[in-house]
Amino acid sequence: MTDNNAIKTIFANAIDGRIDEIKRISLDILNHPESGYREYRTSRLVADWFRTNGFHVQTDVAKTGVISTLETGRPGPHVVVMGELDALLVPKHLYADRETGAAHACGHHAQIGSMLTVAAGLLNESVNKNLAGKISFMATPAEEYIELEYRQTLVDNGEIEFFGGKQEFIKLGHFNDVDIAMLTHTGSELRGTLGIGGSNNGMVGKTIRYTGRAAHAGGSPHLGINSLNAAHLALAAIHAQRETFRDSDTVRVHPIITKGGSAVNSVPSDVRIETYVRASNVPAILRTSQKVDRAFRSGALATGSSVEIITTPGYLPAKYDSSLTELYSHNAASLIGDDNIIRLNHGTGCTDMGDVSQIVPAIQPSANATTGSGHGTDYRVDNYELAITKAGKAMGMTLIDLLSVDGEKARDIAGSFDAPMTIDDYLHRMRSFRSRDTYEE
Structure with a gap:
């Protein structure tokens, strides 16, 4: 032996x-x-x-x-x-x-x-x-x-x-x-x-792009559509959702602005955000993802900009x-x-x-x-x-x-x-997380 x-x-x-x-x-x-x-x-x-x-x-x-x-x-x-x-x-x-x-x-x-x-x-x-x-x-x-x-x-x-x-x-x-x-x-x-x-949380990733209209930030801001303002409103809307996250789901949402505009004297027309939506279980990830998407759409609706939201498969718990x-x-x-x-x-x-x-x-x-x-x-x-x-x-x-x-x-x-899950089930599940949507007023 x-x-x-x-x-x-x-x-x-x-x-x-x-x-x-x-x-x-x-x-x-x-x-x-x-x-x-x-x-x-x-x-x-x-x-x-x-x-x-x-x-x-x-x-x-x-x-x-x-x-x-x-x-x-x-x-x-x-x-x-x-x-x-x-x-x-x-x-x-x-x-x-x-x-x-x-x-x-x-x-x-x-x-x-x-x-x-x-x-x-x-x-x-x-x-x-x-x-x-x-x-x-x-x-x-x-x-x-x-x-x-x-x-x-x-x-x-x-x-x-x-x-x-x-x-x-x-x-x-x-x-x-x-x-x-x-x-x-x-x-x-x-x-x-x-x-x-x-054990560990799972997550999905998101990239968000707001498209507005550039204009002179001092001389004619009324002619522009400020995508940075849209992003700020969206982030505030996400924060307003936090009390709805259940403690048992250990939800984490933590966006960053990766591009806030092109020049300080121009109304920001191209603003980009990256974020995760994390939670301990897949249903909570999906529920929170929907809430976050609504928040991003709200910024576009309020300012008149458009927003593209790309959701990508993250990691499973x-x-x-x-x-x-x-x-x-x-x-x-x-x-x-x-x-x-x-x-x-x-x-x-x-x-x-x-x-x-x-x-x-x-x-x-x-x-x-x-x-x-x-x-x-x-x-x-x-x-x-x-x-x-x-x-x-x-x-x-x-x-x-x-x-x-x-x-x-x-x-x-x-x-x-x-x-x-089997590997085939796994691949099907991961691909189902992917989406790419554009919202305009």
Whole structure:
């Protein structure tokens, strides 16, 4: 009978000899941030590491994604370990790109490190000879749902269909034979811990464009139609709806004006807004989306401008698998102690791991190895041992449990998973969120 503890020790020891190498790659990514569907340098760096280490590598998946595969040579389940390639736009972050403003203010560079850590340990023949099935390492683009106008141009040009990278991977068929998926995110809960369980909101995205009429702002404003005023009225109307949002639905609506006009002495005739509509469940997302659309239409009606509202599929609520969570928890505790494993509550942020969790058993534990506020100028990973090495070891040890003994544990978890939807159902649902409407007086 296979001694998993002995295999895990060999796995962990194999990683220990490559900690500095993997950390260097993570820091390289930190110092060269790229936003979603622009991660060309990051993608090459990751692909080159996998090629150098003998993996079968597929590049340019959903523009910039990478899939690297390790076949055990024995039939069994297919387990995926993921990391995200993209950065945010936080221009004042210490490690922001001076030209683009991109910055790893969400710790995705450490995710890639933890994914590579798993891969490095599995290269040891004494480890992988005891496993069955297939392991894929997916470096996915564009988890951060930003630059909506840019991504809409990619959709219009036929380069992508969905704004999120994992959504594209699902659409392209890369999850058709996947049985289990996992990814470790950095977090800012109790420092020094690994967080398990929890759930996340889902969302849709919206881009709004008000079109008015330009005129001299000082000399003849009466001849213009002020699109900025339309936007202000709409934002006020959204705020007036907030008391109707149920606490249990954890609704979040947070618009930004991305263009407020062209010149200060001209009545604004082209004003643009981006927003999310987030909630813990799909019915609440749809209800709130309708309220938000009415608010945007009200601004156009009041001022006489026209408004175009584009609603795009966002992310589905995340529901992480309890059986897989418990298996991971046991392995994580063996590394850092039971007292340093914490249970996560519902999070009102969103992730495209939510989409994955709707079709296969999935987990997204958090490595609480940071300081500062997530997505803020002060967010830093300051404990790379936890964020990369221990996070990677915990995932890898879980993978060993899943794929040893002919993949029995993975088969059990996948077999007992009651998927909320099939992949076909998922794609139909996501496409149903999309709309593009123009309203005029």
